[in-house]
Amino acid sequence: MPDFPFDAETHRRRRERFLQETGGGVAIFCALPELVKSRDTEIRYRPDSDLFYLTGFTEPGTVAVLTPHDEEHGFTLFVRPRNPEREVWDGPRAGPEGARERFGATAAYPIAELDERLKGLLEPADAIFYTLGSDAAMDRRVTELLRGFRLTRPRSGKGPADVRDPSIILDRMRTIKEPGELDQIRASAAIAARAHAAAMRMARPGIGEWELEARVESTFRASGPTAGTAFPTIVGSGTNATVLHYVDNARRTEDGDLVLIDAGAALGLYCSDITRTFPVSGRFTPAQREVYEVVLAAEEAAIAAIKPGAPFTDIHEAARRVLVQGMIDFGLVTGTVDEVIEAKAHQRFFMHQTSHFLGLDVHDVGAYATADGSPVPLEPGMVLTVEPGLYIPAADDVPERFRGIGIRIEDDIIVTPDGHEVITRAVPVNPDEVEALVGTEQAHTETQRHGGEG
Structure with missing residues (x-):
């Protein structure tokens, strides 16, 4: 991807403004899927606007998790790992290292580690800010995790109880x-x-x-x-x-x-x-x-x-x-x-x-x-x-x-x-x-x- 107009500090300030409005909630943002024009020919990729606005990250196969209560994982990116063979065909990837160094992620992991790490990132939150219907796989993950938290919360006292629409906060930010x-x-x-x-x-x-x-x-x-x-x-x-x-x-x-x-x-x-x-x-x-x-x-x-x-x-x-x-x-x-x-x-x-x-x-x-x-x-x-x-x-x-x-x-x-x-x-x-x-x-x-x- 070519360079886009805003630096990592601009996106950091946006995330800070967003998180000030979420209280004790954790936010999840998913990249848009790659689309196929026909057979094995893909349409030129266009990043998700909300994900770009908050992170500046423009690659597909990405999930951002914003956790205000966890300094070490305040801004976590799950991204495609570096892959020399694929990069010969499709161009360079940031990988977890680039996500931290160039985009300011406080933590970054290969996208394959999302399932094992997501529960721990969500558990301290009282709500999940996520756009239901935006990603079918993430919809299933969030639903299953909420079902699990509902069962364990009476004894653990932990786990979010509901899903809230991040657009209530983010749309206002993007409008001005x-x-x-x-x-x-x-x-x-x-x-x-x-x-x-x-x-x-x-x-x-x-x-x-x-x-x-x-x-x-x-x-x-x-x-x-x-x-x-x-x-x-x-x-x-x-x-x-x-x-x-x-x-x-x-x-x-x-x-x-x-x-x-x-x-x-x-x-x-x-x-x-x-x-x-x-x-x-x-x-x-x-x-x-x-x-x-x-x-x-x-x-x-x-x-x-x-x-x-x-x-x-x-x-x-x-x-x-x-x-x-x-x-x-x-x-x-x-x-x-x-x-x-x-x-x-x-x-x-x-x-x-x-x-x-x-x-x-x-x-x-x-x-x-x-x-x-x-x-x-x-x-x-x-x-x-x-x-x-x-x-x-x-x-x-x-x-x-x-x-x-x-x-x-x-x-x-x-x-x-x-x-x-x-x-x-x-x-x-x-x-x-x-x-x-x-x-x-x-x-x-x-x-x-x-x-x-x-």
């Missing part, structure tokens, strides 16, 4: 980003913006959706050893733009099409998420521009609602009201804005939420509502998307000029102490600027060719 995390997300966003701009410059009628996908993803991957895609890239042209998670990317564009690209980079595991919609020919039709300007106005209204203390739901509500008024103006729905929202008639054309958290996962952890059901207030350090859209089917009951138009515009936003910071506007959203950018790579090539012939 550290300054270094914000820098990493800004860098990821800059890569994503370059990739979107590159695709827009490359666009021309007749280009394949897959070619635009290739330009986006090659820009991601060329940006560094830990850079790549945050999620499968969406390139939808024509009516494909009305399919929210269209990922076939198999159609050849035609003159007059809109192209919707929803793509995000991952850098050092931290994600960005941008959507831009543009005319492949370089000019919006009048109907396309009308819809685009409504979606852009909805995005700007939602962004303006982002500030510390504002309820999270204000973002969606601001965007939704602008979009619904646009639907009314276009003849897609009838009634007042409030009547349309009450009847949910708008959901035919705008059926998703406007925002989600962003971080180590593209749909990052974090609560959107409190225990009493009220929306969480925004806080400095939160990172989120704003992504309104209008998706008008090519149906007989909608005005003909709008049929088949799908538009989404998405940016990434950091909540700051005095408001917000938009970190993805290096790729334009203004319709005139969008038109000016589309196809410029081909125009430049043509200019060079004709200049050379002269």
